[in-house]
Amino acid sequence: MDTFRMRKEQRLQAGTDRSRAAGVDSAISGLVDRLNQSDRYCSTSSCSGRVLLLGGSDQVEVQKQNCPWLFVTHQKCRKEDVIAGLQKAQDNAVFKFEPFVLHVQCRKMEDAQLLHSVAINSGFRNSGITVGKKGKIMMAVRSTHCLEVPLCHQGTVLVSEEYIDYLVQVANQKMEENQKRIERFYSGLQSALSVPMSPEPLDGNVSTAASVYTRRRRHRTAKKERGNGELTAHSDCESDLSFLMGTT
Incomplete structure (x- = not known):
């Protein structure tokens, strides 16, 4: 049994998710179930997106150790819920919207590239691939439409009730957009996984699905060349994909 499959079976049997x-x-x-049904992927942590009121202190060390959630929901929120959470704040409080996030271990680089393409096309433009020192390939699906606003400092509420109402409206709009991106990602994932993929590409030939990814990258490279003249027609088709070297 290969290392990826062994790790996947252990994780799924344990039923663990590294999210809070x-x-x-x-x-x-x-x-997530559809993703894990594929022998190419194994989810490690996830969050559908949330609105929360986070308590804490000015001291970074204390914040890391004790980070109370004064209010949290994975759906749209109400002004009354946020105000009720603020009444629990003993020091500082920050109102946040955090979009959908998904971390996936991938069997091969081609699989990570395919998933990255689905994520980018769905609107999750902060997504990326990390390759660990031991060759572990992780794909993170992330977005940039976050929100973070301090509401309370040292026990004193800094904003009016009208402003809280405005923030709630903004957060709820972001939650709606978040759901649309999740639906696009799910649809794109199902389409990508429906394309047959050879288990072991030979002589550098990739599968049909991976080839689609490569063609899209070449198309984007060509558009950049026409736009600013800085890239050549023979530029590496993966040059705009960041690979972050980590220790995961």
Whole structure:
């Protein structure tokens, strides 16, 4: 049994998720199950997106150790819930919207590239691939439409109730957009996984699905060349994909 398959079986049997909730949110359980049904991927942590009021202190060390959630929801929120959370704040409080995030271990680089393409096309433009020192390939699906606003400092609320109402409206709009991106990602994932892929590409030939990814990269490179003249027609088709060297 190869290392990836062994790790996947151990993780799925244990039923662990490294997110703070230690489980998969119901809103994305179907998506995560579909991903794990493929022998190419194994999810490690996830969050469907959330609105929360985070308590804490000015001291960084204390914040890391004790980070109380004064209020949290994975759906749209109400102004009254945020105000009720603020009443629990003993020091500082920050209102946040955090979009959908998904971390996936991938069997091969071609599999990670395919998933990265699906994520980017779905609107998750902060997604990326990390390759560990031991060759472990991780793909992170991330977005940039976050929100973070301090509401309370040293026990004093800094904003008006009208401003809290405005923030709630902004956060709820972001939650709606977040759900649309998740639906696009799920649809793109199903389409990508429906394309047959040879288990062991030979002589540098990749599968049909990976070839689609490569053609899209070449198309984007050509567009950049026409736009600014800085890239040549023979530029590496993967040059705009960042590979972060980590220790995961």
